[in-house]
Amino acid sequence: RKIIFEKQWFYLDNAIGHIYGTTFEVTSGGNLQPKQEVEETTTETKEAGTDNRNIVDDGKSQKLTHDDIKALKDKGIKGQEIVQQLIENSTTFRDKTEFAQDKYIKKKKKKYEAVITIVKPSTRILSTMYYAREPGKINHLRYDTLAQMLTLGNIHAGNKMIVMETCAGLVLGAVMERMGGYGSIIQMYPGGGPVRAATSCFGFPKPFFDNLHEFPLSKVQSLLSGTFTTETLPADPEENALLEEESNGLAEEKQASLQETEEEPTTEAALEINPTEEQEAMDINAEDVEFKENKEKENKENVREKQIKQWERRKKLLEAAALLREKNADGLIVASKFHPTPLLLSLLEFVAPSRPFVVYCQYKEPLLDCYTKLRERGGVINLKLSETWLRNYQVLPDRSHPKLTMSGGGGYLLSGITVVLDKGKSDSSNSEALKMEEPSSKRCKLQDLPC
């Protein structure tokens, strides 16, 4: 399969069998495996200037013309040699300071020596990549903010988590990674189904999905009010039993086929490419579409299988509903494009007392509102509205300084801890407490909860 990345195209076949972190050089079409460490271009030209007082920008310092360079490239000459040529034909290179020479070489290397490194997928890699490549798809959730969420939410093995996200499944994947297949996750989704394009990039083993449930957001209200069960009770017990028998046989088959389709995306997702510094990867969408196409094909092939799938989906839905109804989740993570207040007010009902919750929002104002509403509702303490700033540094001998400030763009977090909701009186652990202005119907419902 042909893959395009950073204006280069290549096949991945040669990369199989190498360990993660191996660096490859791109040739015309395939992959070569060069040495791990290329001999640092010996700076035998130790000549260097001390300052730039005599360097004039006349645009003629490079003696090779644009066409010359193109010719070199067309001849298929190694990038390293082109860089050497450029240096030799630069009249000002020798006058530049040592540091400037360094910088010049680095820049040219980046352009002409196309190397890619294939690394293993992880939250670190994928969240950095998404923030750099597709920030819109993850609501501009910066990776350090995601890291805060995982910590503030006390995500760990054995938890029963509720996750509501519209971040392409990145947040879900991050939570899954931290839980290592232990415990359960209920993903609340808007619309027709959960989006898990980013989740599939992690290459999680199959068992990780066994305790991953999903539940439609649109049924939350009915679940809370207790009208959910009657609405979607499985139709006929007899039919169910029959279907169950059949599905047992088919399930295995399906599993096998699933594994097949999964195998490939895993290695693909594993592809993390690294032209010098930036961590980036190939297009995930293509892969997702392909996955969907496969699914569709299967469906056409077998209508009965579709029915069984539908039934299985319903069974999973009921399982998820049962899990939610216990109202003892160990935490809530929200990171979506929706207004956080209604989500929080409803979904917190499913969370046990003394558990952390974290809400992400790209903007501060909705969280201000959410903060106030949660205070009114009660049942939460230690509310904290925060933001992190991230600063990267260039560290080189005598040239250390901050690289760029990333501020504002990383989004905001509102976090807190649930406590047993006071019956009757409004809860207030501080003087700021406000009188309830929640509609009375809501209050009644809250009181009915067996806490």
Added chain:
Amino acid sequence: MSFVEYGDTIKDGDTAIVFLGHESMFPVKVQHGTVTQTKYGVIRHSTDLIGKKYGSKVTCSKGGWVFILHPTPELWTVNLPHRTQILYSTDISIITMMLELKPGSIVCESGTGSGSLSHALIRTVAPTGHLYTVEFHQQRAEKAQEEFREHGVEHLVTVTNQDVCKNGFGVSNIADAVFLDIPSPWEAIGHAKSALKAEGGRICSFSPCIEQVQRTCLAMEEYGFTEINTLEILLRVYNVRTISLQIPDLGKAAEDNSSTGFDSSNPSHQGSPCANLQQGTVQFKSGVPLREVVGHTGYLTFATKS
């Protein structure tokens, strides 16, 4: 309870967090027959705590009340007895993610210090991972060991009392990640490399001073680490306040129809403001930064062994 597993009810021997409000809290070791004094009165463990649910409101003798919380590494971090400077959750979270820690990871850490990071690391690598932590100060090493026992995580951690710069981590070729928070991390990079698995792993060093970072980066390069990256993370906390600003009197009272339009339409972007024209003020909600914030904790240098 345990720091790595949630429990429902408070039991004898648990460490619980007493929450007094306004972010004021303290840890308490739950024991039959013991009492704890708070500014709201006495808490009797046998009757007030044991058997109650975590997250419950507990009424103290003077009629005041507190919440009892389940311990988490994050709550522990803000409540633990300091024996050294500690790492806070903001740095801990980025360390955990950038070191790619997850259940099953094997981590080496030095020094243990007050165990703030240790608890978070143990939480993340449980139930199948392990933390090897090295502390050269004997008393601190013993204290940390004791805390791990009390917190029910002893089986997930090995505390070694030795000098990491001289003797290393006491393990080799088993770690997925190494974390260094020592004054001269560059002297431990070689040991870190040998502690990491042959197939590679991640390393992080925390240093307050840029000179330390510089030497560390050089050492990392020397030992063949790649992807060397230094960053700094800062937390900004906001207080949620309702602010009212006065409308200046420009002597336009007579033609107040036009000014009414201005007052009520302009701030309406801000959520739920209300213009009180009679008093000449506009109210709005704002996230106000704290007056004083932490400006620097330390530089975090990450690298990969591959």
